[in-house]
Amino acid sequence: MCGIVGYIGPKQAHPILLDGLKRLEYRGYDSAGLCVAGENGKLSILRAAGKIRVLEELLKKDPPKGIRGIGHSRWASHGKPSEENAHPHTDCKKEIVIVHNGIIENYFSLREELGTKGHRFSSETDTEVITHLLEENLQRLKSRATPHPPHLAHPLLFLAVQETVKELKGSFAMTLLWKQAPDTLIAVRNDCPLAIGLGDREFFVASDVPAFLPYTRNVLFLEDREIAVLSSQQCLLFNFEGKKVSREPLSIKWNLSQAEKGGYKHFMLKEIFEQPRAVEDTLRGRIGPNSTPGFLQELNLDAEILKRVRRVHLVGCGTAYHAGLVGKYLLEHLAGIPCEAEIASEFRYRRPTLDPETLLIAISQSGETADTLSAVREAKKRTSHLLAICNCVGSTLTREVPSTLTTHCGPEIGVASTKAFLGQLTALTLVALHAGFLRGQLSAEELRSFSEELLKIPGGIRQVLKEEPAVLKISKEMYKKEHLLYLGRHIQYPICLEGALKLKELSYIHAEGYAAGEMKHGPIALIDESMPVVALATRSRLYDKLCGNLQEAVARGAVLISVVNPGDRAVTAQSAWTLEVPEVPELLSPLVNIVPLQLFAYHMARQRGCDVDQPRNLAKSVTVE
Numbered sequence: 001m002c003g004i005v006g007y008i009g010p011k012q013a014h015p016i017l018l019d020g021l022k023r024l025e026y027r028g029y030d031s032a033g034l035c036v037a038g039e040n041g042k043l044s045i046l047r048a049a050g051k052i053r054v055l056e057e058l059l060k061k062d063p064p065k066g067i068r069g070i071g072h073s074r075w076a077s078h079g080k081p082s083e084e085n086a087h088p089h090t091d092c093k094k095e096i097v098i099v100h101n102g103i104i105e106n107y108f109s110l111r112e113e114l115g116t117k118g119h120r121f122s123s124e125t126d127t128e129v130i131t132h133l134l135e136e137n138l139q140r141l142k143s144r145a146t147p148h149p150p151h152l153a154h155p156l157l158f159l160a161v162q163e164t165v166k167e168l169k170g171s172f173a174m175t176l177l178w179k180q181a182p183d184t185l186i187a188v189r190n191d192c193p194l195a196i197g198l199g200d201r202e203f204f205v206a207s208d209v210p211a212f213l214p215y216t217r218n219v220l221f222l223e224d225r226e227i228a229v230l231s232s233q234q235c236l237l238f239n240f241e242g243k244k245v246s247r248e249p250l251s252i253k254w255n256l257s258q259a260e261k262g263g264y265k266h267f268m269l270k271e272i273f274e275q276p277r278a279v280e281d282t283l284r285g286r287i288g289p290n291s292t293p294g295f296l297q298e299l300n301l302d303a304e305i306l307k308r309v310r311r312v313h314l315v316g317c318g319t320a321y322h323a324g325l326v327g328k329y330l331l332e333h334l335a336g337i338p339c340e341a342e343i344a345s346e347f348r349y350r351r352p353t354l355d356p357e358t359l360l361i362a363i364s365q366s367g368e369t370a371d372t373l374s375a376v377r378e379a380k381k382r383t384s385h386l387l388a389i390c391n392c393v394g395s396t397l398t399r400e401v402p403s404t405l406t407t408h409c410g411p412e413i414g415v416a417s418t419k420a421f422l423g424q425l426t427a428l429t430l431v432a433l434h435a436g437f438l439r440g441q442l443s444a445e446e447l448r449s450f451s452e453e454l455l456k457i458p459g460g461i462r463q464v465l466k467e468e469p470a471v472l473k474i475s476k477e478m479y480k481k482e483h484l485l486y487l488g489r490h491i492q493y494p495i496c497l498e499g500a501l502k503l504k505e506l507s508y509i510h511a512e513g514y515a516a517g518e519m520k521h522g523p524i525a526l527i528d529e530s531m532p533v534v535a536l537a538t539r540s541r542l543y544d545k546l547c548g549n550l551q552e553a554v555a556r557g558a559v560l561i562s563v564v565n566p567g568d569r570a571v572t573a574q575s576a577w578t579l580e581v582p583e584v585p586e587l588l589s590p591l592v593n594i595v596p597l598q599l600f601a602y603h604m605a606r607q608r609g610c611d612v613d614q615p616r617n618l619a620k621s622v623t624v625e
């Protein structure tokens, strides 16, 4: 997730901005930049691809003088990581400077519209449309007599910002400067975090408190649809309608490490709780109540390909492979396309039947996994239809395939993949829905109703997260077990594999995921009192059959922990513990059903004293074969 910093006060701005950016490094980034406004109004902008130390070198060579400035560390979402795409961005006259975090959903149409009005763009980012839109609004308002909002030295800027944010769709936190408004810094929040640090006649802006923790512990967290107007003397808050807002600052008690994790004990837990947001951001602008396959344009994937392909291969490793398995069910059910999901390290050494009518979908959080890259290179020899589902724009994978559907989860720091998995499932659902629609397997009405259900999923995940105390309780009873079996059927089967993988890698407990119907063909021999069974038993076409499979396990002494829907009776009656998840359409259920399993693995590992964020022997990105 991009990091924003800002400063206005009596001190030189650039060392404070640089320090703030370094303190936000844990959020992940691919480029960085800052702008300092000098006394004479001169705006010095420095940007660099890569690490913050590259920016630091530039600053050493040419330190900008000024007591007001903004800075940014970028996690690419629109456009590759490069100096041109690094923030800050400016308007045509280079008088407005903006740093932004979030996604502007309507950037494409705004860019086209502003282009026809003569604006020239110098980056591929969605952010740059904001600078030009603000320029346009300033110009328009200048020529009109406009009422002055009270207490403001530069009412025109405020009004233009107000107009601008009304035209933006999506999520944004931003900070901006205007050359013609000295002693002013503006910060805006809509659906992305932004905090103001209150010092002694100095103010700090940041996406996250650690950026200014050494300078002040008094913080005003901006709420959605709020604009802060900062000068060296005061901080005024308004809502988007221009009404003044007052709120007491909070005093932050966290230490630096707690602050980095947003108050959570571990990055993994923070990332589990970020999942509703990861799904929302991955859906953002790609689906809506009046669904059209609009995102295909962004994908650079010809709709004809989705219409025409006769087979899909999904490849990935670990969690990404499990997402691929879910994708197979989705694509087969929704789009009627024959699919294979395969572990990339196996795929690369087979001779899979790929032809020009095959689409290969490579799934990877990092986009740097060696086995997945090799599978892609192998596939490229035989088909040109390749799509990446990836969380890291500009990674090797996204550079090697013609089309990428980005999962907008933000950087994942915990080694165990959680929110990236939900992003992958969301992206695969989008592809399957649109392929289904294009191939005539889904009517417009079915697509619309599925889309509505999909948009409700983040709310469902928020509900599941409330089960955390119940999960903790179960983990306290179970953490000494050495083996667990995860059972489910149909689209829950890959979720069993993923639940078992989470438990293995975090708590070092041996766990197996099995399709419940397969149990009688062997694994049932393992079952006795020492082998608890985790069952994914939400309502589905195979619910009754699963009940039968679970009865067989209970009859052999298994202690049953079940994930069920509200009102469940049959499975609940056999279970020692149940965890409730909301009922959603069966094909979307992996998106909510995995959440209690992630929490379970997390708490089991904590009970056993394991290093949750960095489990032994594991690396976040496996770049060797």
Ligand code: M6R
Pocket: 316, 317, 318, 319, 320, 363, 364, 365, 366, 367, 368, 369, 372, 415, 416, 417, 418, 505, 618, 620, 621, 622
């Ligand atoms: O970055 P990728 O998604 O390509 O990584 C794939 C696997 O290495 C990764 O999912 C791994 O299995 C995680 N440790 C799972 O939590």
